[in-house]
Amino acid sequence: MTDRELKEGIIRKDRDAIRYLVNKYQEKVVRTAYRYTGNMEDAEDLSQEIFLEILRSAEKFRDESSISTWIYRITVNYSLNAVKRKKGFLNLFSRNHLQEADEPNDIRDFLGEEENVRLIYDSISKLPARQRTAFILHRFEDLSYKEISEVMKVSLSSVESLIHRARMNLYGKLADHFSEYIK
Amino acid sequence: MDCKTLNRKLPDYFREKPDPELKREMDKHMEGCGDCQSLAERMQSLETVIDREKDVNVNPFMSSRILNYLENRMAVPEASRTYFWKPALVTLGLLAAMAVGITLGSGGAKMTMTEEDSLDKIRSGLFVNDFMDENISINQNSEP
Numbered sequence: 001m002t003d004r005e006l007k008e009g010i011i012r013k014d015r016d017a018i019r020y021l022v023n024k025y026q027e028k029v030v031r032t033a034y035r036y037t038g039n040m041e042d043a044e045d046l047s048q049e050i051f052l053e054i055l056r057s058a059e060k061f062r063d064e065s066s067i068s069t070w071i072y073r074i075t076v077n078y079s080l081n082a083v084k085r086k087k088g089f090l091n092l093f094s095r096n097h098l099q100e101a102d103e104p105n106d107i108r109d110f111l112g113e114e115e116n117v118r119l120i121y122d123s124i125s126k127l128p129a130r131q132r133t134a135f136i137l138h139r140f141e142d143l144s145y146k147e148i149s150e151v152m153k154v155s156l157s158s159v160e161s162l163i164h165r166a167r168m169n170l171y172g173k174l175a176d177h178f179s180e181y182i183k
Numbered sequence: 184m185d186c187k188t189l190n191r192k193l194p195d196y197f198r199e200k201p202d203p204e205l206k207r208e209m210d211k212h213m214e215g216c217g218d219c220q221s222l223a224e225r226m227q228s229l230e231t232v233i234d235r236e237k238d239v240n241v242n243p244f245m246s247s248r249i250l251n252y253l254e255n256r257m258a259v260p261e262a263s264r265t266y267f268w269k270p271a272l273v274t275l276g277l278l279a280a281m282a283v284g285i286t287l288g289s290g291g292a293k294m295t296m297t298e299e300d301s302l303d304k305i306r307s308g309l310f311v312n313d314f315m316d317e318n319i320s321i322n323q324n325s326e327p
Contacts, residue, residue, distance in 0.1 A: 013257065022249050030241045044242060048252040055253065117236060140237055167194045171222070174229050 003067040010058040022051060025068070028141070029075050035136040036079035038121040050078045065150050072143070072151045076133050083125070123173040127166050134159055135166035184208045189219050196223070197230050 001009070001020055009017020029050050034043035053074055061070050124132055133152060137143040138159075143151070145159045152159065189212050195201050196209055213220040242248070 018253060019246075019250060022246050022253070026245050026249055027241045030245060031239050034239055040239075040242075044245060044248070047245070048249050051249050051253055052256050055257070120232065120236060139233060164191070164194055167226075168190075171226055171229055 004063065006067055007058055007061055007063075010055055013055070018055065021054070025071050026051075028068075029071065032072065032075045032136065032141060033079045033082075035121075035124070035140050036076075036083050036132075038125065042082075046079060046082050050075050053078060069147060069150045072137065072141075072147075073153075076137070076151060080129055080133070119174055123170050126173070127169055130154075131162050131166035131169065134162035135170070138163050184212045186212075186216060186219055189213070189216075190222070193223060193226055197226060 001017070006017055006021060010021060026047065030040075030043050030047045033046045033050065034040055037043045037046060054071060057074070061067070065073075124135065127135065130152065134148055137148045137151060138145070145156050145163075148159045148163075149156050154162075189209055192201070192205060192209060196206065201209070213223055
């Protein structure tokens with residue numbers, strides 16, 4: 001299904017088109033939301049709202065960018081707003097929260113070191129919004145600078161600069177801790 | 184290469200494939216600069232941890248969950264419209280009834296006034312005072 005066919009299907013509220021949309025993009029949406037919220041449960045709740053927003057705003061989508069870019073844009077904006085609404089959202093990603101979590105996709109499965117993960121997300125959450133978004137899309141979602149510039153509607157050089165500053169900020173906050181951990 | 188340039192180029196040293204010439208220059212600088220070497224090691228450590236954190240397993244039932252949610256929420260606007268219109272219609276009906284009542288009431292009041300006017304006229308014609316003769320007949324044969 002092409003982007004155009006998908007868009008038209010969504011506008012018509014065609015079930016097959018919606019199913020295709022959800023199946024194709026749900027992982028990207030959930031994963032990206034998770035980078036902002038810091039826990040999977042909130043990311044999943046947020047993803048439902050994001051898809052609803054995608055359906056509602058499909059008519060506004062212009063073919064200037066790909067559907068994927070447009071979905072990332074909605075996801076990023078929604079996630080940033082959700083985090084802003086729920087002040088200290090990521091700070092709730094505390095040791096207690098991790099200890100209570102026991103889902104199979106529990107973040108501890110990836111690292112085994114909950115403290116490290118907490119530190120990463122805590123530090124990412126403290127980055128300025130634009131740096132955070134550029135960093136998340138590049139480092140976790142593997143988007144190219146060009147794709148990020150389209151999602152964020154900024155120039156390529158701005159993306160490069162944002163990612164660099166985000167990295168330097170993170171290194172400053174985390175490097176000491178992680179060099180000890182890795183060694 | 185100076186420390187400032189290395190600092191600026193270091194993220195690309197790990198994430199992107201740097202220009203071989205640039206990489207050689209950076210390596211050469213770091214061999215003789217403990218601070219930059221230490222910074223590079225820290226960056227490498229952080230990148231390693233982020234790489235491990237990169238893979239997130241999404242709930243396999245997430246698609247169904249989202250589709251159910253969408254189906255429910257997309258049905259809600261219809262229902263909510265009904266919930267909105269019902270009380271709205273009842274309120275409008277009540278207001279219309281009140282308006283009709285007030286109109287009718289005002290009309291009735293006018294009619295009453297008109298009748299009163301006409302009654303006054305009638306009363307003025309039937310005005311009776313103490314000086315007027317009254318046909319009172321007294322029965323002489325009646326006993327107390």
